[in-house]
Amino acid sequence: MSDAVVDYHPMWAELGLDLPMHDALLEAVGGMYGSTFMTQKDRPAGMGYLDFVMSEVHGLRIKELHDFRKSGGKVVGTYCLYVPEELIRAAGAWSVGICAGAEWAYDEVEQILPRNTCALIKSMVGFKLGKVCPYLEESDLLIGETTCDGKKKAYEELGKMQNLYTMELPQMKRPKDVAFWRSELVDLIAKLEELTGKKVTAESLAASIKEVNDKRRALQRVNAARAADPTPISGLDSLLAVQVAFYDDVPRFTRMMNALADELELRVADGIGVAPKGAPRILITGTPMALPNWKLHEIVEKAGGVVVGEEMCTGSRYYEKLVDEDATTLDGMLDDLAAKYLDINCACFTPNTGRIDDVIRMAKGLKADGVIDYALSFCGTYQIESAGVAKAVQAADMPVLRIETDYSVEDVGQLSTRVEAFLEMVK
Ligand code: BJ8
Numbered sequence: 001m002s003d004a005v006v007d008y009h010p011m012w013a014e015l016g017l018d019l020p021m022h023d024a025l026l027e028a029v030g031g032m033y034g035s036t037f038m039t040q041k042d043r044p045a046g047m048g049y050l051d052f053v054m055s056e057v058h059g060l061r062i063k064e065l066h067d068f069r070k071s072g073g074k075v076v077g078t079y080c081l082y083v084p085e086e087l088i089r090a091a092g093a094w095s096v097g098i099c100a101g102a103e104w105a106y107d108e109v110e111q112i113l114p115r116n117t118c119a120l121i122k123s124m125v126g127f128k129l130g131k132v133c134p135y136l137e138e139s140d141l142l143i144g145e146t147t148c149d150g151k152k153k154a155y156e157e158l159g160k161m162q163n164l165y166t167m168e169l170p171q172m173k174r175p176k177d178v179a180f181w182r183s184e185l186v187d188l189i190a191k192l193e194e195l196t197g198k199k200v201t202a203e204s205l206a207a208s209i210k211e212v213n214d215k216r217r218a219l220q221r222v223n224a225a226r227a228a229d230p231t232p233i234s235g236l237d238s239l240l241a242v243q244v245a246f247y248d249d250v251p252r253f254t255r256m257m258n259a260l261a262d263e264l265e266l267r268v269a270d271g272i273g274v275a276p277k278g279a280p281r282i283l284i285t286g287t288p289m290a291l292p293n294w295k296l297h298e299i300v301e302k303a304g305g306v307v308v309g310e311e312m313c314t315g316s317r318y319y320e321k322l323v324d325e326d327a328t329t330l331d332g333m334l335d336d337l338a339a340k341y342l343d344i345n346c347a348c349f350t351p352n353t354g355r356i357d358d359v360i361r362m363a364k365g366l367k368a369d370g371v372i373d374y375a376l377s378f379c380g381t382y383q384i385e386s387a388g389v390a391k392a393v394q395a396a397d398m399p400v401l402r403i404e405t406d407y408s409v410e411d412v413g414q415l416s417t418r419v420e421a422f423l424e425m426v427k
Contacts, residue, residue, distance in 0.1 A: 008059045011066055015137040022132045025104070026058060029292050036298050040234055042274050044267065046260030047237050053244055057291075058134050061247065065138040068094060074196045077139030079124060080147055081313045082169050082341055086323065087185065089208035089250070090200045091192035096135050097246025098124065098142070101290030103407045105130035112157050113150075118379040119406040120290060121154045128161055135247060136162065141195055143188070145169045147348040148381050165191050171349055173342050182338035202330045209323045209333060215254045219245060219319035221261035226308045227366050229281070230273020232264045235307020236297045237274075242314045243291040275306040280423045282306065283363045285355075285389060286374035287382045288313035293407060296374055299416050305423045308366040311359050312374075317344050320358075347381035355385065356392045363398055370399040370426035372419075377406045399426050 012022060033054055037047075053061070065075050074093040078085070085095040103119065104126035113125060127133040136142075144155030144166040155166050167184050170177035189200045198204075222241055225232050241260070245253060267273070282305050284296060289312065297307050310316060321343055324336040345355035363371055371393045375382040386402050393400040401422040405411055 006059065006063075008063070011063060012058070012134060015062075015066075015134050016131060017134060017137065018131040021130055022058075022134075025102075025132045029057075029102070030055075032292060032294070036294050037236060037240070040236065040274065040301075042272070043237060044233055044260060044263050046256070046263045047233075049256040049260070050237070050240050050244055053248060054240070061249075062134045062138060064249065065094065065096070065135075069138065069140070074140045075138050076192070076195070077136060077142045079142075079151070080145045081317060081344055081346070082145050082147070083143045083167065084185065084188075084337055084341055086205065086208045086212050086337060087188055087192060087200065089211065090205040091189065092196045092198040092204070093140075093192060096139065098127070098133065098135055098139070099243075099291040100124040100127065101243075101293035101407065104132060113154060116378045117150050117154070118287075118376045120287065120376060120379075121150045123290070123407065124151075125154055125157060128158060141165060141191075143167060147346065148379070150378075169348070170342070173349060178338050178342050181342050182334055185334055185338055200330070202328065202333065205330060205333050206325075206328075209325060209337075211250050211254075213322045213325065215245060215250055215257070216319040216322055218254045218257035218261060222257055222264060223309065223316070223319065225261065225264035225268055228268040228273070229367065230271065230275055230277045230279070231281070231306050231308055232267035232273055233260075234274045234297075234301055235282070235284075235310070236294055236301055239289060239294065239297055239307070239310060239314060242310070242318055243289070245318065275301075275304075278427075280305040280426050281308045281367060281369045282372055282423075282426075283309045283311065283359070283366060283368040283370075284315075284372045284374055285311035285359045286372075286386075287376045287379050289374075290314065295405070295407070295409075295412070296372070296403065296415070299412065299419050300372070300423075303416060303420045303423055305419070308368055309362050311355070311362050313344075313346070316358065316362060317346070347379075347385045352385065356389055359389060360392060360396050363393070363396070368398065370401065370422060372422070373400060373402045375402075375404050377404050 076088045076093045076095050077098045088095040100120050100123040108129040109122045109126045142162055142164040146152045146169050170180050282300055300307050323340045327333045327336050373386045373389045375386050390400045
């Protein structure tokens, strides 16, 4: 890490970004980061790494991707947890999760997509139309997936603007669905090998499975520390760690998260926390919170609560389950990958009762005082599951608050009032 200020504008210009709009985006995100993260008290020192990563989110990391591509490497952008980064890395490419967590270029987006589309999809298309995302422009290939209808159809539009390949994801989890998903992984390997000119071998796949598992293990350690009261790390900082996990260099990120976990374990032993012991502890479940969507966590923690877990794709669904590491053949590894990935509990599946089991298990394990179910407006899958989640949480004797929102700031006042009342009630 160096203090020298580097001007990345020539690199961004080379990528075809809309420079004035991109400057405006960076300024807005930088301002939000400062007011949301840097005002927190008693943060672990290990968060300095993520502060640095965020200060260079369109700088140093993009330079790394840029240099990698200049030396012949390929970058693959993804939008969903079901796309296995292990396969991308085993083919010699780098995987980056594309963010889609802020309102951008909605006027242009609404020329293509209906207004009543979820914020995540609108953002995904808006960042492309607005030419403000260097990760998109550094991606040699984007991989979509047939999850919800909105995403599936939006990929068709995105595919008109960029090289995009869509994987067909089944919507059930029967043995024949797992077998089908495995065949989709085989097709993805062919696509990736064509892109990189490198073969996926048992050796390269075993190495990438281990590497990505190590990353998930490090995040498991960070998140396990949140079971303590007082909790040694805020929900905002923990959420940020998972958001960054999607695009940072894998071995470096793993190392830094293990160092953070070491520190958190010491803090727990010493009883050091970010909120007073006894502060209301909240588990959030629902739609993913893509960078820089920090809205709900900020509301909860500014109101005196502490978020102790996220049952969502930017949370436990990302790091909880590992790929088995015992297989020695490519065939065996593909079986293990197919099984692990179809075990993710997304509301696009039917039935999806595993998600409810996870919510109850996590709420108990993390000693949550209440659960907030969070759905993006117009996300039919999570909105419909919300009632069932609420019923199950109440049946487990825990209070629940159901929130539906988007990326705008217009409802922050109203949400804050509801969250404050909920925090009062849970203690
Ligand atoms: S595995 S949650 S990342 S699909 S919020 S776009 S579902 S309308 S994001 Fe998701 Fe993969 Fe599932 Fe996770 Fe559609 Fe809902 Fe929008 Fe969503």
